[in-house]
Amino acid sequence: MSFYDVSEIEPKELAEGVKIRVIPGEQMTMVVFSLKNGAPIPEHSHPHEQMGTVMAGKVKMIIDGKEQIVQSGSAWHIPSNVVHSGECLEDDTVVLEVFSPPREDLVKK
Amino acid sequence: MSFYDVSEIEPKELAEGVKIRVIPGEQMTMVVFSLKNGAPIPEHSHPHEQMGTVMAGKVKMIIDGKEQIVQSGSAWHIPSNVVHSGECLEDDTVVLEVFSPPREDLVKK
Numbered sequence: 001m002s003f004y005d006v007s008e009i010e011p012k013e014l015a016e017g018v019k020i021r022v023i024p025g026e027q028m029t030m031v032v033f034s035l036k037n038g039a040p041i042p043e044h045s046h047p048h049e050q051m052g053t054v055m056a057g058k059v060k061m062i063i064d065g066k067e068q069i070v071q072s073g074s075a076w077h078i079p080s081n082v083v084h085s086g087e088c089l090e091d092d093t094v095v096l097e098v099f100s101p102p103r104e105d106l107v108k109k
Numbered sequence: 110m111s112f113y114d115v116s117e118i119e120p121k122e123l124a125e126g127v128k129i130r131v132i133p134g135e136q137m138t139m140v141v142f143s144l145k146n147g148a149p150i151p152e153h154s155h156p157h158e159q160m161g162t163v164m165a166g167k168v169k170m171i172i173d174g175k176e177q178i179v180q181s182g183s184a185w186h187i188p189s190n191v192v193h194s195g196e197c198l199e200d201d202t203v204v205l206e207v208f209s210p211p212r213e214d215l216v217k218k
Contacts, residue, residue, distance in 0.1 A: 025158055
């Protein structure tokens, strides 16, 4: 499929307050996160490179020990295996992230 | 660098009415396009897989012969070497796209 209406993609609940909608690719996976205020992103890392931006709302992100509030107009790059974490700071926050290689774990979830 | 304020990235003018701001990665390149109403995206293809969304405004996109108006809430996936084109339909349109492998041509431009 070429075009997506993101709201029509079946959401998957990753954790309390964290829903994802996944667009699969061959070399990348696009993931749209819908987050509730207070939803935590526990500290983790993965071999997949990650780039993202905020479509709506506000998130505290910590990448490799550096903390920043990200919102509309922010973007970030998380190299392979770099530890990151965060916390959603507003209801109805929407974050778009793209991973490469594909996040097979999220595509199949 | 981990965090970016997209508005602080030096824009490059790709064509009349088409500015890009580039965030380089190892396996991906993120590109934020700022488009004026009427700016054309000439038909082209490239080996890089492409995924994108609209941050603001409206674009007519044609992927592999399928035409759609994309706007906030839309997303798309353009597989490697698939022909695509388009036309911006509103001033102040902002489109975010991610490519893999990296678009060295845009990073170095």
